[in-house]
Amino acid sequence: MIQEFNVGTNAQSELSQFVASLDPTFWWARGTGQIPNGIISRWPIVGSGEWPDPRVSNRTFAWALIDLPGPRELWVVSVHLLTANGSERDLEAHALLQVLDANVPTRDFLLVGGDFNTETTNEAALRTLQLRARSGPPYPADAVGNANTNAARAKPFDHVLASSCLSPNQVPVTIGAASFDAGLVFDTRSYMPLTDVPPALAGDSAAQNMQHMAVVKDFVVQP
Numbered sequence: 001m002i003q004e005f006n007v008g009t010n011a012q013s014e015l016s017q018f019v020a021s022l023d024p025t026f027w028w029a030r031g032t033g034q035i036p037n038g039i040i041s042r043w044p045i046v047g048s049g050e051w052p053d054p055r056v057s058n059r060t061f062a063w064a065l066i067d068l069p070g071p072r073e074l075w076v077v078s079v080h081l082l083t084a085n086g087s088e089r090d091l092e093a094h095a096l097l098q099v100l101d102a103n104v105p106t107r108d109f110l111l112v113g114g115d116f117n118t119e120t121t122n123e124a125a126l127r128t129l130q131l132r133a134r135s136g137p138p139y140p141a142d143a144v145g146n147a148n149t150n151a152a153r154a155k156p157f158d159h160v161l162a163s164s165c166l167s168p169n170q171v172p173v174t175i176g177a178a179s180f181d182a183g184l185v186f187d188t189r190s191y192m193p194l195t196d197v198p199p200a201l202a203g204d205s206a207a208q209n210m211q212h213m214a215v216v217k218d219f220v221v222q223p
Contacts, residue, residue, distance in 0.1 A: 001077075001078035001079075001111070001114045001160070002037070002038045002039070002114075003035070003037050003059075003114050003212075004036070005030050005031075005036050005037065006035065015028065019040055023042065026040055026041060026042055027040070027042075027043070027044055027066075028040045028041070028045070029041075029045050029048035029062065029063075030062060031050040031061070031062030031078070032050060032059075032060060033057070033059040033060060034058035034059070035058055036059055036060070036062065037050075037059055037060065037061065037078035037079060037114060038062055038078055039064040039066075039076045039078050041064065041066050041076070043066045043067055043068055043069075043074075044066070044067045045064045045065065045067075046065050046073075047064070047065035048062075048064040048065065049062075049063055050063065051063065051096070051099040053096075054092075055082055055088055055091055055092050056082060056092075059080050061077055061078070061096055062077070062078045063075060063076065063077045064076050068109070068221055070221065070222060072107070072108060072109055072221075073108050073109065074109040074110070074166075074221075075109065075110045075111070076110075076111045076113075077100070077111070077112045078113065079092075079096065079113070079114040079115070080114055080115045081115065081117050081118075081125060082117060086124055087124070089117065089118065089125040090124035090125045092125065093124070093125035093126075093128040096112070096129065097128055097129060097131060100112075100132050106132075106163075108163075109163060109165060109166040109221070110133055110162070110166065111161065111162055111166070112129060112133040112160075112161045113158075113159060113215070114159075115212055116157060116158065116159050118156055118157060118159070119155055119156075120155075121135070121137070121139060126159070132163060133162060133163055134161055134162055134163070134164060135159060138181065138182035140160070140180065140182050140184055140185050140215050140216065141182065141184070142184065142186070142187055142191065143178065143191065143192070144190070148185070149185050149212055149213045150211060150213075151205075151206075151211050153187065158212050158214075159215060160183070160216075160217045162217070162219070166219060169219040169220055169221055170183075170219050171219065171220050172218070174218075175197065178196070180216075183215065183216055183217040183218070184215070185213050185214070185215055185216075186213055187205045187213045188200050188201060188203065188204040188206075189202060
């Protein structure tokens with residue numbers, strides 16, 4: 001799940017070139033708006049679209065249906081909730097819950113992720129989404145146990161939430177010799193050794209306008 005998915009002039013060719021720089025076999029989908037949400041997938045995207053976020057006008061809830069190996073599909077929803085306050089974010093969460101219940105079968109795997117702008121891990125928006133996507137501990141963290149994801153590493157802005165039928169499939173994130181049982185908050189300023197993750201550079205997470213760290217969770221899905 002990617003937020004503020006803008007590349008150059010946002011021509012289809014530029015967006016495709018950006019995704020291909022990650023891996024030429026990857027698929028992608030993108031919502032509309034000034035700062036659109038998007039999804040990038042290693043598996044085929046067989047359907048995609050967007051649902052309105054009634055509290056904002058410059059992005060939507062972007063979704064993709066991904067054809068995993070095996071009989072169950074994976075729905076992925078990329079979100080970017082408001083910075084305003086927790087009450088506004090909870091209204092967005094209720095709106096998202098409503099469209100999830102109307103469109104996503106409960107037997108299908110579901111991931112909801114992105115920039116939630118949450119001040120704490122106990123915000124009402126996360127509790128609301130618990131009905132469809134788990135947000136409780138343990139939380140992804142870096143090598144020293146810091147689970148906060150904003151640039152100052154002081155607040156839990158970002159999350160990857162999994163449905164109750166997908167959560168049991170979560171496994172530790174393993175990179176090189178390191179293993180992160182609950183998932184990884186990736187910060188190039190602290191991750192070592194960066195030779196595990198080329199071409200990342202130490203200053204990438206401190207780049208101009210960088211406000212969020214990546215959140216990584218791994219799942220094993222049997223065909």
